Amino acid sequence: MMRFFPVPSAVKLFYPVNTCWEMGQQHKKIYLTFDDGPCEESTGPILELLDRFRIRATFFCTGMQALKHSELFNKIIDCGHTIGNHTFSHKSAWKCTPKGYLEDFERFENEVRKTRLFRPPYGHFPLGGTKRIRMSHAVIMWSLMAWDFDPAIRPEKIVEIFSKKTSNGSIWVFHDQEKAWRSGQVALPKLIEKFLERGYEFECIPEKL
Numbered sequence: 672m673m674r675f676f677p678v679p680s681a682v683k684l685f686y687p688v689n690t691c692w693e694m695g696q697q698h699k700k701i702y703l704t705f706d707d708g709p710c711e712e713s714t715g716p717i718l719e720l721l722d723r724f725r726i727r728a729t730f731f732c733t734g735m736q737a738l739k740h741s742e743l744f745n746k747i748i749d750c751g752h753t754i755g756n757h758t759f760s761h762k763s764a765w766k767c768t769p770k771g772y773l774e775d776f777e778r779f780e781n782e783v784r785k786t787r788l789f790r791p792p793y794g795h796f797p798l799g800g801t802k803r804i805r806m807s808h809a810v811i812m813w814s815l816m817a818w819d820f821d822p823a824i825r826p827e828k829i830v831e832i833f834s835k836k837t838s839n840g841s842i843w844v845f846h847d848q849e850k851a852w853r854s855g856q857v858a859l860p861k862l863i864e865k866f867l868e869r870g871y872e873f874e875c876i877p878e879k880l
């Protein structure tokens with residue numbers, strides 16, 4: 672399987688034009704994001720890490736996990752981080768009808784929290800029925816994927832690639848999951864330290880793009 676850390680330009684052509692792959696390039700800013708949480712094993716340590724460096728991040732949570740770990744979910748918000756909708760049950764748009772997909776998206780908004788940011792699970796975007804989502808939400812993809820959930824990718828590799836490929840406005844994806852955090856907890860402190868030294872700031876994705 673091919674693992675693309677930066678998303679190839681050809682792939683981006685298949686997405687609607689207003690999909691967000693990176694933020695403005697004029698400032699030395701990085702947008703760290705965590706998908707799939709909250710999670711009993713990883714959310715706490717992630718929040719501690721962010722707090723240690725005094726930086727903020729964006730958490731694309733699923734509704735399922737948010738309701739299951741509501742204390743952790745509220746803690747993410749109390750710590751000043753931003754929440755994005757990652758559907759209620761982590762649905763792939765390629766495996767359900769546009770109607771079913773939209774219902775899962777809306778279930779998050781209705782049962783968990785109103786948000787302004789959306790990230791489609793697996794990066795799969797429905798070919799039909801996206802208008803409703805785009806009316807209220809910015810669709811946030813990523814510039815660099817850590818593949819932290821894949822045990823075949825060593826944390827050193829993540830550090831190496833991210834160190835080379837990050838530029839102003841890059842959006843990083845890591846995962847708020849027990850398995851992924853095994854590599855995230857090694858790679859992330861190194862990367863954050865390195866980029867702070869290089870003069871970058873880490874920020875939440877603004878809810879009004």
Ligand SMILES: [Zn+2]
Nearest residue numbers: 706707792793
């Ligand atoms: Zn996900």
